Amino acid sequence: MSFVVVEKPRPYITQITLNRPDRMNAMAFDVMVPFKEALEEVSFDNETRVVIVTGAGAGFCSGADLEDPGWLDIFDGLTVPGIARRAMKILDDVIKAIHDMHQPVIGAINGPAIGGGFCLAMATDIRIAAEGAYFRPAGINNGLTSAELGLSYLLPRAVGTSRAFEIMLTGRDVEAAEAAAIGIVSRAVPKEVLLEECYAVAERINGFSQLGVELSKQMLWSGVDAGSLHTHMNHEGHAQLFVRMTTQNFEEAIKARKESRAPDFKD
Template identity: 70%
Template sequence: MPFVLIDKPRPHVTLITLNRPERMNAMAFDVMVPFREALEEVSRDNDTRAVVITGAGRGFCSGADLESAGAPPGIDGLTLSTIALRSMELLDDVVRAMRRVHQPVIAAINGPAIGGGMCLSLAADIRLASETALFRAAGINNGLTASELGLSYLLPRAIGASRAFEIMLSGRDVDAAEAERIGLVSRTVPGDKLLGACYDLAERIAGFSRPGVELTKRSLWSGLDASSLDAHMGQEGLGQLYVRLTTQNFDEAIAARKQNRPPDFKD
C-alpha cells in the first residue's frame, strides 16, 4: 500500500492522504518524498480546482518519525553533517511545495498534528479540524527548539505573536476547541463530517474563476510578507485589473444575478 494516496472524491476536488496510520503518518522520508511529489503533480493537474489534505487513521501527522525515519535519497558519499543538511532541506521543500500549489489547499486535521505535522497544517491555506484534533510544537519538549519547517514564521501570522510565543515556548497541547477560538483553524466539525465539510468548501471555491481564486491565494500570502500597505495594495490592484480586463467574468456575474442563476465563469 503506498504511503500517499491521491483521490478525486468530487468533481475538480483532489484529496491527498498521508497513508501510514500505524505510525500516525509520521514524517519518514518514504512518506515525505512521495507527498512532495503528489503536491507537485496535483498542482499541475488542470482539472483540480481545490486540494484537501488529511491523514489516514486517527491522526493528521505526528511529526518526526523517531523510530524508522529512513534516509533521504541521494546521500551516498556524504558526511553526517551534509546528510543532516540534505534532510532538513527535503522537509523544508515539502512546506514550500504546499505553498507553491496553484490551487487552494485545505487541511482536514482529523487528529493530532504534532511538531512537523503542525507545520504541515500551517502551510495549508485553510484548516478545518475534527473534535479530536490536537496541536503541539513538540521540539521544545524534546530538548530542541520549537522552531522548524517555518513554524516560527507561520504560527505568529496565524494566531498573533503573544499566543505563538506562549504555545511554542511552553510546548503545551492546543485542543480543537482552543484552536478554533484563537484562529488556528477556521472551524471545528464532528469527525465523521470533517471530510464532507472540506469537500463542500472545496466545491464552493471550485465554482469561482480559476485566475480569480489563484490570484486571491497569492495576494493573501503576499500580504503576510508585504513591507507596506501601499506596496501590497498596488499588487492587489494589478491582480484585480488582470482578471477584470482579460475575462468576461464580471459581466457574467452581473448577468447571473439578474437572471437569478449561478454564474458560469469561463475565464
C-alpha cells in the same frame, strides 16, 4: 502499499492522504518524498480547483519519524551534519510545495498534528479540525527548538505574537476547540463529518472563477509577506485589473445576478 493516496472524491477536488496510519503518518522520507511529488503534480492538474490534505487513521501527522526515518541516495557519503542539512531541505520543500500550489489547499486535520505535523497543517491555506485533533510544537519538549519548517513565521501571523510565543515556548497541546477559538483552524467539527465539511468549502470555492481564486490565494500570501501596505496594494490592483481586463467574469456575474442563476465562469 502506497504511503500517499491521491483521489478525486468530487469533481474538481483532489484529496491527498498521508497513508501510514500505523506510524501516525510520520514524516519518514518514503512518505514525504512521494507526498511532495504528488503536490507538485496536482498543482498542474487543470481539472483540480481545490486540494484537500489529510491523514489516514487516528492522526494527521506525528512529525519526525523517530523509529525509522529512512535513507535516500542523496545522503550517501555525508556525515551526520550533512545528512541533517539534506533532510531539512527535503522537508522544507514539502512546506514550500503546499504554499506554491496554484489551488487553495484545505487541511482536514483529522487527529494529532505534532511537531512537523503542526508545521504541515499551518502550511495549508484553510484548516478545519476534527474535535479530537490537537496541535503540539514538539521540538521544545525534546530539547530542541520549536521553530521549524516555517512554524515560527506562520503561527504568529495566524494567532498573534503573544499566543504564538506561549504555545511554542511551553510546548503544550492546543485542543481543537481552542485552536478554532484563536485562529489556528477555521472551526472544529465532529470527526465523522470532517471531510464533508471540507468538501462543502471546496465546492463553494469551485463556483468561482478559477483564475480569480488562484490570484486571490497569491495575493493573500503576498499580503502576509508584504513589506509595506502601498507595495501590496499595488500588487493587488494589478492582479484585479488582470482578471477584469482579460476575462468576461465580471460581465457574467452581473448577468447571472440579473437572471437569478449561478454564474458560469469560464476562466
